[in-house]
Amino acid sequence: MRARPQVLTNVLPGRFRGLSVKLIAMIVVVILGAGIAIYVPSIANFRLNWLDDRLRVGVVAARVLDAVPDVMSLPRSLTDRLLTAAGADAIVYRREGQSQLIELADAPTPREAVTADMRQRDPLTVIVGAFDTMLSGGGRTLRIVGSGDADESLVELLMLERPLYVEMLAYSRNILILSFVIAGITAFVLxxxxxxxxxxxxxxxxxxxxxxxxxxEDGTLIITPTSRRDEIGILERELAAMEAEIYSMLRQRRHLADLGLAVAKINHDLRNTLTSAQLLSDQVVALDDPKIQRLAPRLVNTLDKAIGFAQSVLDYGRESATPPQPRPVDLHALVEDAAFDAGLAGHPSVVFANEVPADLHVNVDAGQMTRVLVNLVKNAREALEAAGSRVPAPAIAVTAGETGEGVTISVSDNGPGLPPRARANLFVAFEGSARAGGTGLGLAIARELTEGHGGRLILADVPTGTRFDILLPASALVR
Structure with a gap:
């Protein structure tokens, strides 16, 4: 049986949605973010240095003013050169309560003024001033205030803010271009x-x-791992091992499915043949020949075992994989029905005791749980019947009760117990039978059905007899 090709619900992402694009975008964003973090203090420092340069020229001009007794006697050409060198429209020098002023002959009309006090150099003031200049557009008059060389002297420069704005704009553009270049190169390399x-x-x-x-089922698609020793290499090797196991399991499942179909057909024909042979044996039993009367019971018994084996294999092959549909069930009544189906109703020698509390209800699939109990009780009955006189008072008991983890249902008998061979392969189909001629399918089916309810079926360790415990989770308890 070949696995049906599955429709892929996941496909590889497009060119602009894969990991590579996300990686490049992340690298660019991180580098640009780092560039912004560097740009903020650098543009503030650029503005501060620019103002310091202008202030130094203003201080030199102030020295000239301080050396001349009468500022008005200075030639206009000299004062214009001083102002042009400083890039200022006017310079004011204040010392000991006196002020001296020089200004360009054709100084522009003063505009809205903004003061840059160079005596305040804390980072917040410097950064705020830089962004204030960038956002102003450069249309204001800039008033630069700083200390002169002499004690308590003050120098003020008045100039247009436009040159500072233009140079800061060019510096910002260069930083932006450099950031993009660095981001692109770094992103490409990474x-x-x-x-x-x-x-x-x-x-x-x-x-x-x-x-x-x-x-x-295509063995050529099993990935070939590389020799890497990191996490990717481990993932490749584990994926290769997993795909190899899946490939082997699918091949085995197909072979078992084909074999199962063949066995089912053989068993069906064999069961029909054995049924016909049983009918003939019934007619033979009716003959008066003493030899036939002595051999006929053995023949009938052998045919019954063969028919039972064929029927068990057919039942196992038809075992449904339908998930259980739990419903609240009266466990006491469920055990009574299971005992009746297992052939204990009116049994001549085996005593059955239903010790399940009458008020105990569980949330299980009634049909599946009945089958589990029938298999366990039937196995106990057959073990006691096979023991014969070795068990003087054969008895089977079913008990149940709440535990800390949920509900425990126990099926016990006082028979001779399970032989070592049966214990070794207890829940293995066709191998876990405790009696000759058995298929071992009952316990295998019971375990599958119990696990389908989220529980476990275990063999309890008891000094005498045999006891199986059905451990159901707390969700199976109806309160």
């Missing part, structure tokens, strides 16, 4: 490195998983 080291291997793994999922 992309090449990370792509070879991580992204390409991940894409290879992703493509292999998608392809293998679509055709898991």
């Amino acid at each position: 992309y090449v490195f990370v792509s070879q080291l991580f992204i390409r291997p991940v894409e290879r793994l992703t493509q292999n998983i998608l392809a293998f999922r679509q055709a898991p």
